[in-house]
Amino acid sequence: MDAIFYEIEHKIRDGVRLTRDEGLTLFNSQDLAWLGYLANIARKRISGDYVYFNVNRHINLTNICTARCKFCAFGCDADSAQAYTMTKEKAVSLAKQSAQDPDLRELHIVSGLHPDWPFEFYLDVLHSLRSALPDIHLKAFTAVEICHFAKISGKSIEEVLKALIDAGMDSMPGGGAEILSDRVREQLCPQKASAGEWLEVARTAHKLGLRSNASMLYGHIETVEERIDHLLALRELQDETGGFQTFICFPFHPVNTELENQIIRTTVWDDLKMMAISRLMLDNFKNIKAYWIMLTLPIAQLALGFGANDIDGTVSEERIMQAAGAKAGRSLSKETLINSIRQAGRIPAERDSMYNIIKIV
DSSP: OOHHHHHHHHHHHHTOOOOHHHHHHHHHOOOHHHHHHHHHHHHHHHHTTEEEEEOEEEEOOBOBOSOOOTTOSSOBOTTSTTOOBOOHHHHHHHHHHHTTSTTOOEEEEOOOOOSSOOHHHHHHHHHHHHHHOTTSEEEEOOHHHHHHHHHHHTOOHHHHHHHHHHHTOOEEOOTTOSOOOHHHHHHHOTTSOOHHHHHHHHHHHHHTTOEEEEEEEESSSOOHHHHHHHHHHHHHHHHHHOOEEEEEEEEOOOTTSTTTTTOOOOOHHHHHHHHHHHHHHOTTOSEEEOOHHHHOHHHHHHHTTTTOOEEEEOOBTOOHHHHTTOOSOSOOOHHHHHHHHHHTTOEEEEEOTTSOEEEEO
């Protein structure tokens, strides 16, 4: 093993932060077992042996979207045969149906950027859900959607977030970050929030006491350097605010996107390597999520040995990843998640949306 790899290993053991160049060095390593070994050291020190999960329901209000990103299979125009919209009454009905499960803790609400809906519609949805289900955590609207709301309402980012908080929003998901590179975003998603805007929404949310998640969509046109810079941007903001709860890295699924004939889906090797490096670089993130919807459950299980300590939840009725050809299914039972965690030799911990442990199972 080269001296640089020994030096990195010693830094991980001692809890010393890695540099950008060391992050790039990790990508050059083909010793996947060694990367997993290091990631497990970091994971155990930061978050212990619990693997978190929750019982949650996704509500995607519409797939009509003005952004039309090249990597997205979900968004479409209003005249598309696949287009749909959901009324606030329908959203409440679906939520109440899911709430028949006494373990339901969270509604995860994200959508396309609808060209005609006013900001007040989204406030009405939150008000209605909060009124109908006062004890359910509402995790709603990505930073990209927040920028859209500011644009259509004429309000500032802070004003939009304050209005959403008043309407019942409890925290924010981490989607829309994609790759925090203006080069990539200009080519793939020029109609939505820039890298700087995404970070500024998160910064403002954290200032208001709103916790959020962070994410990365990898495996398309980004470079390894852009992946590392993405992680470093998140790490820097987390140093500043401490407001990120978890990090999720999504492998790009090219099926049904404009890139379908240009990009090949990442391999299991790539996915586990990305998971391990994320854990090693994001030393100030307690939680790294293996999102089984995108990875499939078997790979998510493997990822628990490569730095992950969260496997998400039951994820009832997720639509966005399914549109891109994700094969893992639309939901899992609580028992399946628990057994999958136990098979990986870890301790299942049912959590709420703020990572408070409900019970060890």
